[in-house]
Amino acid sequence: MESQKTDEWGSGIFDFYQDVPECCYSFWCCPCFAATTTKTYGESLFLPLLDLFGVIPPVNMSMRVSLRQRYGIKDSMFRDCLFATCCSPCSWCQMSREMKRRKT
Incomplete structure (x- = not known):
């Protein structure tokens, strides 16, 4: 995958x-x-x-927000x-693909 700068996710959810x-692993x-x-x-x-302790997975959500901020991806909370x-598995896969795409 090539490193690219864009304000969009590199792949869909x-x-x-x-x-x-x-994704099978996820x-x-x-x-x-996730770990x-x-x-x-x-x-x-x-x-x-x-x-494991909440209705809304706090780490998954905070990682998505942090990843979007790090790469300047426009999306919403x-x-x-x-x-x-x-x-959750789809979300983790999307974040992993994005990190690979951006070479992080």
Whole structure:
């Protein structure tokens, strides 16, 4: 993947076909995948464990917001909340693809 600067996500929330093995890992073992993605982002490996204690996964949502801010991606907190809550594995996959795309 090539590094690009843009204010849009590099892939859609349901673009699992762009990296099928990674998305299978996310769907079958989301806590492990979330920990790996968080570590790659430069945060604690154990941070995603906090997602187990709330209705809205706080780490997933805060990572989406942080990633958007880091890369200047225009989106909304509402969509971050929606994706973090309704499809956590898809959200983690999208963030992972974005980090790979931007070479982080």
